[in-house]
Amino acid sequence: MKKTSIVGKNVRKLDSVEKAMGAATFTTDISLPHMLYGKVLRSPYPHAKIINIDTSEAEKHPGVEAVVCYKNTPRVKFNTSATSTFTIPPLQPVEDQYVFDSVVRYVGDEVAAVAAESMEIAEQAIKLIKVEYEELPAVFDPLEAMKTEAPLLHGQCKEGRNIPGEKIHMEMGDVEKGFEEADEVFEHTFKLPVQKQAQMETQAAVAKVGVDGRVTIWSTTQTPHPSQRILATIFGLPYSKVRVLNPPYIGGGFGVRIGLSAKAEPIAMALAMQAKKPVKVVYDRKEDFIASDTRHSGYVTVKTGVKKDGTFTARKMRGLLNAGAYCSWSAETPGVLGAMGLSVYRCANQMYDGHSVYTNTTPGGAMRGFGNPQAMFAIESQVDIIAEKLGLDPLDIRMKNMMKPGDQWVLPYKCQSSGLEECIKKGAAAINWDCRGKVEKGSTKKRGIGVGIGSHVSNAWPFCGDYSNAYITIHQDGSVLLATGVPDMGTGTITTLAQMAAETLGISFDKVSVTFADTESTPFDIGSHASRTCYASGIAVVAAANDAKKQILQYAAKKMEVEEEELQIENNNVLAINNPEKQLPLNKVAVDAHLEGQQFIGVGKIVPENAPPWLAHFAEVEVDTETGKVKVVKLVAAHDVGKAIHPQIVEGQLHGGLAQGIGYALSEEIKYNDKGQQLNDGFHKYMLPTAVDIPELEAIIVEAAEPSHPFGVKGVGETGLVATAPAIANAIFNAIGIRFFEIPITEEKVYKALLNKENE
Template identity: 40%
Template structure:
C-alpha cells in the first residue's frame, strides 16, 4: 500500500493544533440527554446502600426479614446472599497490582460508609424505609485512624480475613511497601556540602466531580447483563464484574455514556458490582447512585501522606543525593495503593538528575474512607514535598530557585533509570527523555509572573499585606509504559463521513474531540466528517480507559494508525477513479488529489468502494508505547499573606507547560486551568475531615471547600510546544501535570512573602498566623 502523504508540517495542518469546539459541546450546553441518568426504563428500581455507621465492626448477625416483607421491595442483599470473591476495585490492567482485599459484601465493615447491605425497591422512599428495617447485630471493633500508629503492635487488624491476597503484611495493617534506589544515598550524603531533611504532610482530598457515581443495570432481551455506567474504565469494569459475580465476560455489556467528570475517582469499579447483583436478584432494571453526601466518603479520596525528604547538595547547587520516605494511608481497602505511592517516587525523584536516589514507602490500612486514583496519582504529594525542599535548599545556598532547578533538572537525551525500577506493580521500563521544554517553561513563566520584579526574597517586611512569588517544576507521564494500550476502529460511509469507534472514555477531558481531530487530520477531512462513538464493550474496541494521562498519546496513537490504514484504503479506490498510482495521492479538504491537481471527493470514493467494488472500507488498529514521555510544567504563584489574619490569597497563577504538540490548544488550556483550580483547593482549602470515630465532618459542598470562581486568582496559561516522537502529531499529555506544582508554588510564594515555610497542606490561616508569631 502507499506511504501516501509525508507528515504535514504543523502550519499546514487543518484540524490538529486548531482551537476547534468540543464535538459534544452543543449537546452538553443545551442539556440534551447525554449522561448515565438520562434514560427512562420501564420498571426501573431504585437501589440504596445501607452504610456502616461504624469505622470498624463485625456483623454478628443481620436480619433482613422485615425489609424484604416491605411492599415494593424487590431485593435485599447482604454478605450472606452474594459470592465471596476477593478482588480489587482499582481499574487497572489485568493482572492488577493492587491487593485483592475487597468483597462485594462482607461480614465486616472497615470504615464509616462501608457497605452493609443493599436494597432495590420501587421508589427511593421505599428503599430507604427498607434500609431502616434491616437489623444489624454489631460487634464494634477499635477504629484505626492514625497512620503513624497503624502498624504499632497491638493495633486492631483491619484485614484479618484469610482469603485476601496481595497484602504485604495484613497483621501489621501494611497494605504494600516499596523500597528502591539508584546509587548509594549514604555515600552521596557524605559527599554533600549541605544536607536538609524536612517533613511534609498532605490531606485527604476528594475529587468533587460534578456527576457522582451512577450505574443503571438491566437484563436485555437475550438475558445479558447490561451495565450503563459513569466510568473511566468500561473494559476493566466488564472483567471485574464478571469475576465478582462469576458470570462470563460474554454475558456482560458495559455502556459508557458521556461522563460528568471523574478526575480518577471513576478509575475504579465503585457501584457496578452491587447494582448488577441487585439486577440479577430482582430481575428488574436497577439504578444505583451516590448522593453528593455519599460521594464524599463512600467513593474515593486522594491518599494522605507524610513525607520525609533528605537531600544533599554541593555548594555549587548540584544535587548529589535524595532520599524520600513516604508513609501513606490507603484507607479501608488497598486499591491503587502501591501504584499511586510508586508514582510519588518514580515521577517525582527523577525530575532532578541526582546520582544517588532512594525511595522507601509504606502504605497502611486505616478504618477510613478508601483512597484511590486521583489526578496526579501520587505526584501532587511528592511534588509538594520535593519542590518545597528544593526551594529551601536554593535559598540556603543563596541561589535563584529557577537557576537551581535548571542546573539539576532532567533534560533531553537523559535516561531515567528509577522508572525502570518502579513500573506499575512490576519492573518497569527505563524512561528516555526525547522532548523537554522545561527551560522554556521556566523562562516564559518567569516573565509572565514578573519573577525579577515581584520577588521579595523570603524576608519579613513591615506592613499588613505581604506579597511574594514562588515556583515549582514538575513532570508526569503520558500513559503507563508497556501497560496501557488501546484499540480504534474506523469505517467509511458513502457521504465521505467516517465512524470512529473507540474504547476511550471522555470524562470532560475533551478526548472525543481530540481523537476526532487526529482522525480528521490523518484522513484529510473536516472534523464534522468524523462521527466518534465512545464507548460500548459490545461495539468499540478495547481500551484500558481514561487514566494516567494516556488517552491522547495511547488511544490517539491507535486512532492515527487506524486512520492511516483507512486513508490508504481510500487512496487505493481513489486511484481507480483518478487513474493515478495510490502512493502519489494526497488527502485533504475532504478530497483525494492526484499530482496533476485532478481530484475526487471522499464521498465519491466511498460510493465507488461500496456500490461498485462491494467493499466496506474499515480498519482497526491497536497501539501501545514502551515509554511514557513526560510532559513538563513550571508553575508560578504570586500570593498575598495577610499578617493580621494569616490568610494566604493567591493573586496570580502562571502555568507554563510542555505538553508536546497541543492537538487542541483551547482544550489544553482548559485542562491547565482546571488543574490550577483543583490544585489551589489542595493547597489552601480542601480536606475531608474525620472526627475521632472516623466519621466525615464535612461531607457536603457547603463545608468541603472547593475553590469557587470568586476565589480564583488571575490565571495565565502558556503552552510550550515540543515535538514528541512517540506521540501522535508530537503530542504528550496535559491532564494531570498541571496540578502538581500548584501547592508547592503557593507555599514557596508564601515563604518569599514572609520568610516562613509551610509544610502541611492545606495551608490554614491559623497555622500561618501562629507561624507569623501571632502578634498581639
C-alpha cells in the same frame, strides 16, 4: 512537523452543544420502564463485625423488590479499581473487597442495599434492616497502623503489618556516596491531607438484566472495558454477556472511577439480578464524599545532598500513604509518587522507598496527579529551602539541576523532549519574577512570589499495563465513524481524537462521528486516566486512520492509475501529490468500493511508549498577617504539552487543575473525628474554591514536540495541579518567611505560625 489544518485548531467541541442545551445524557438521567431505585445501608462504625443481619422487615415493606447483603451476593473478591485488570506479572493485583462483607472496615462501608419502587421507599426500607455489630478496634493513621498492636484489617500481609501489595523500591547510582560528596544535606518530612475529587456527578449506575441473561450497565466509570471484566468476574458471567457503557457522558471523574464507580455498578447489578428489573443506584453527595475513593493522605520524606553551587549529588525519598480500608490504587500510587518525585531533577544517586498502609478510613485511590502532587509538594518545598540556605535564586537552582532529554533517570522509558526551560522562562516573565522580594510589603498584608516545577506521564505504563485500540470505518459517503473505548469525562477526549482522525485521513472535521466508552461498540481500551487519551488512544486512532487511509489509497490507486505512494487525501479528495488536478472525491471512492464489495475499515492496535510533559507553576500571594488568611493573587502555569491538538481544551485542563491545586494548597481536606467519622462530608463543609476564590489565571502553552507521538502530544489531563501547592507554599514563604510542611495551609495554621515566629 507537517502543517496541519484541523489539529491545533479550536474546533467546536463535539459534546458541547448537547451539554449547553441540557440535552446531554448522564447516568443520573437514565430512566427505564419498571426501573427500581437502589439505596445502600452503610456502616456507622469504622471497624466492626456483623454478628447478625435481619432483612425480613425490609423485604416485607411494600414497594421493596430486592434486598441484598453478604448473605446473598457473590463471595468473590475483587478490587474496585481497574488495577486488578492490568497489573503486570510477576506483580499480583490486591483483591480485598466483596460486594458486601460480614466485616465493615470504615464509616460508610457497605452493609446492605435495597431496591424499591421509589427512592423514598428504598430510604425507608434500609432503616428497617436490623444489624447487630460487634465493634472491633480501629486505627486511622498509617504510622499507627504499622505498629504490632494495631488491628489487622485484611489478615497478614506479606510485606508487613497492614501493608497492601508490594513495597516499592527504586534505586540509581550510590546514594550514600552521593551524600558523602555533598557539602550540605537537607532532610524534611511533609504531611499531606485527604483531598476529594468532588466531581459534580456522584457515583452512579443503572443495571438491566435481559431475559437472555445479558447485562447492561450504564455507569459513571472512566474505564468501561476494565469495568466489564471486574463485573463479569464478580458475577461469574462471560465478558461478552456484560455490556458496560457511559450514557455517554460522565459528570467529571478526576480519577474517582478508574474501575468501578465506588460500588454503584456491582450493587445495582446484584439488586437487578434479584429483582429482575432495572435498578438505578445514585450515590447522594454524602455517600460520594465518605464512601468513594479519595486522594491519598500520608507522609513524604525527602533527603537531598547538595554541593555549594547548588548541584544535587544525592536524593533519598520515602513515601508513606494512607490506603484506607481497601487497597484500590494503594499499591500503585506510592510507585508513581516516587518515580515522579525522582524524575524532575538530574541526580546520579537516587533512592526511593514507599508503600501504603491500611487504616479504617475511606479508601485512598486515584485522583488527578496520582501521587505526583504529594511528591512535588515535598520536593519543591525542599528545593526552595535549599535555594534559600545556599543563597541561590529559586529559578537558578531549578534550571541548574532540571532533567534534560538524554539524562539518566529511574524510568524505563526515555525522556526524549523537554520544554521545561522555556516554561520556566515564560512563566517567570508572566509573574514578574524580577519583582520578587521587591514588591512593596504593607504592614499587615504581605505579598510574595513562589515557583514549583514538575513533570508527569502520558499514560499508565510502567505502573500498570497500557494499550489502546481503535476502529475507523469509512461510510459510503466518505464520512467516518471512529470507535474508541475511552470515555469523555469532560476533558475533550472525543473531540481531540476526532481531530487527529480527520487530520490523518485528510477529511473535514464535521464528517467524523465518534462512538465511545461502550464495550459493545468499541475495541478494548484501558480507559480515560493517566493523562493518556490524547497520547495513547490518540496513537491508536492515528494508526487506525492510517490503516484506513492505506486501504483507500490502494483502492484509489487502481482506479486513478496512479502509484499508491503518489496519492494523498486532502479536503475529502484523493489526489495525486504531483498532479493535484488528478483527483477523486472520497465519497466517490467509498461508494465505488462499496459497489465492488469493499468497506475501508482501519484498525489501530498500539502499545504506547511514554513521555514526560513538563510544567512550571508560579504563584503570587498576599497574606493577611492579622487573620492568617492567604489570598492567591495570580497563578501562572506554563506547560510543555508537546502539541496542543485543541489549545482551548488544553487551557481548560490547566485552569481546572490550578483551581484544584489552590484548594489542595489552602483549604481542601477531609478530616476525621476520633470515631472515624468523616467531618467534611458535603460541599458546604468541604472548601473547594468557588468562582470568587479564583485568582487571575494564566495558562501558557509550550510545545516541545514529543517524538513518540505522531502529532508530538504529551499528557495534560493531570499536570495542572502537580506543582500548584508548592508554588503557593513557596510564595507564602517569600511573603512572611514561614515554611509550611503540611497542607492545606489554612488561615489558622498561618496565624499560629506568625504568632510563634513573633514569640521566638
